[in-house]
Amino acid sequence: MSSAREDILGRVRAALADVEPDREPVVAPRLAVRPAEEVVDLFAERVEDYRAIVERCTPEQLAGRVAAAVPPGASVVVPAGLSVDVAGAAVDDGTLTSADLDALDVVVTDARVGVAETGTIVLDHTAGMGRRALTLVPDRHVCIVRTEQVVADVPDALVLLDPARPLTWISGPSATSDIELDRVEGVHGPRTLHVILVG
């Protein structure tokens, strides 16, 4: 008996006997080019559209803004290699269980790329971003994005990202419209997304 693999590939071959493959990758049309400051403004606007909290600051103000983004008395966790010091935060060394993470209130991370057109932040879970569970289980995610990380659109982000890494694309807080199409923020992911745009 032939294997499922051979069978399926054989059927594919038979189905396409008369078809010529096309080996040229498809390149999709691009947005009209905008000046860099406009791209950053658009990013802030589009992230806010998803009902995330967005604020802008200078590098000097960053540490203060991060501290202020943590509600009083909340427990905070940060990944190793975060670009800013957060007072009182636990550093994830990889030993925290999912249940431990569930007991924490806030996570603060950096980002890899911001996409202006779609208001998206991408994490590649290297230093400063931590493993995937870290930005998923706590209920509040404070995310630091640098203006120079912001690109215009999806294709600009794809070239900067390494597909061998796990990637998380975040566009606003977790949301659902499953009940009578009423949008509700926050189902399973962090219910609050707080973006601090630096630069």
Next chain:
Amino acid sequence: MSGTFVGMPAFPEAARAALGDTQLRHNLAHATGVIRAKRSRLVTEVEESMPESGGWEALRLAGAGVKDRALRDLETQLVLLEERLTAAGATVHWARDAAEANAIVVAVAQRHQATEVVKVKSMVTQEIGLNEALEAEGIDAWETDLAEIIVQLGDDLPSHILVPAIHRNRAEIREIFLREMGKVGKPAPEGLTDEPAVLAGAAREHLREKFLRAKVAVSGANFAIAETGTLVVVESEGNGRMCLTLPEVLVSVVGIEKVVPTWAELDPLLRLLPRSSTGERMNPYTSTWSGVTPGDGPQEVHVVLLDNGRTRALADDVGRQALRCIRCSACLNVCPVYERTGGHAYGSVYPGPIGAILNPLLKGTGDPQTDSLPYASSLCGACFEACPVRIDIPEVLVHLRSKVVDGHRDDTVPKAEAVAFKGAAYALGDSRRLAWAERASGLAGRVMTRFGRTSLPGGRAAAGRVPGPGVGKWTSARDLPAPPAESFRAWWKRTDGGRR
């Protein structure tokens, strides 16, 4: 637990029941209207933001181009995908049909002594009946998407690709939660109201317990990139991230048509899908992963590449384009038939215009339920215009109708249309026979106008409901112009072409 579509009646009967449900029709009209409006705003935005490069239409062409390129070279792409997945630490399995795919998932769960799995909403696992197969082995399969929980707890069937519980209102959902949640885990909190935010909160609490303890998760994938061995899951609630990240073992069931050749070619698809689907610039969460990442997420990753009729569809040179489908549901939201009947009438996990072509393409024609689907359309063409990957659904519908008719050529009891068309061929094949038929129809016309309660624009008499086998059904929804008392040929003869 949840019902199945097996043994559903053919579309016309199922649709009649759905049409009688006014709540369902109201919910559907509201939902499809809202999503249509959001989508069209974003399409306009794209038009305006890329005036020089061809706008939305150019993006659609690129999306169709990427999927076509993968499908036309599918053998190479699948072999490459397998190689890259394996190199990244995933175990690749191949499944010819639903039974094989289910057996693979069951075996993985059993190897880890799992008595339950958590699931990300995935149409393909519904297609293969995975939940039922797991339950038969004593393994609970927990759906984690809010709408899917509503459907699963309500022992119900999904009615829309994107908003599967669109047929339920908030009061019904509250009742289902109060009644059912406690039977399978953390009960709904006391004092649960029917506020959507409160209901979502109850689902969060109920499922968090399951996410934190689950050992095995099952997902589908929106895209599978051959060049890099990367799977992509697009979602909103974060239940997908929970399933893809927290458990130790992840099994993803992926139809072989999900292949995208290169990482860069994800571009048009990621721009088209959320806009066409939920009418958002981007969905809240997209996760991508390539095999196993040490120290992050599941450390055992399986991918099941599934055929289950896809190679049959691929062999159909007209129907093949249906495999480009990215399951956005835009075609459902614009379909006048779907808007009135809802998803259940299609008797399949794939409802609406795409279901009307995909089901016969995957299963082949010959079964009365499947054969009725290509007729569940007015061929208005709205689905083609909405489709982000330019699937010409009306073209495939017509093609499949001819296949269904061909399948009945040798029936001993011919269908009503077949009798009518044979009659037409006989009458039209000879001028004397045609003259005779026209005289007969002139007579019939005088009889028919007596049943007529209506007249057509221009004042011409029309028959209302005409009695007779076959005709009654057709005319119950349409006005049939009554044949004129005198035929053109009779008039020509009488007046010598108008000279007399």
